[in-house]
């Protein structure tokens with residue numbers, strides 16, 4: 001699977017990481033399917049409620065509201081525009097899923113109410129001036145693999 005983060009969304013991500021500082025922050029990834037196994041993140045949400053220095057907990061109410069807003073804006077064309085997954089930062093840890101992160105994603109995709117075919121987890125951090133990010137994909141059948149993640153950067157600043 002390949003996932004590209006659109007440049008304006010990368011800008012939003014970097015700003016959120018800067019605001020959160022030593023605390024974890026996160027949200028959801030929504031976007032467009034370009035081809036089978038090829039997705040572009042066109043809408044990255046940032047949760048208002050921050051995490052702690054070592055933990056990020058999804059605000060399910062905000063996540064639901066943000067999803068409704070995205071589906072409304074994209075005219076409910078779910079075949080093309082849909083939920084891609086979750087993201088959060090690891091300001092104090094490596095860009096790798098923790099045991100808790102793995103449990104959370106496995107529980108998410110195995111929940112009988114989960115409507116998708118997969119969910120991605122992207123983990124990010126600012127290393128000095130550089131953004132680092134990596135992503136993994138989970139599916140309800142227990143398949144897990146690394147995502148080929150491309151983070152595009154805004155030009156012309």
Ligand SMILES: [Zn+2]
Nearest residue numbers: 090097098101
């Ligand atoms: Zn984590």
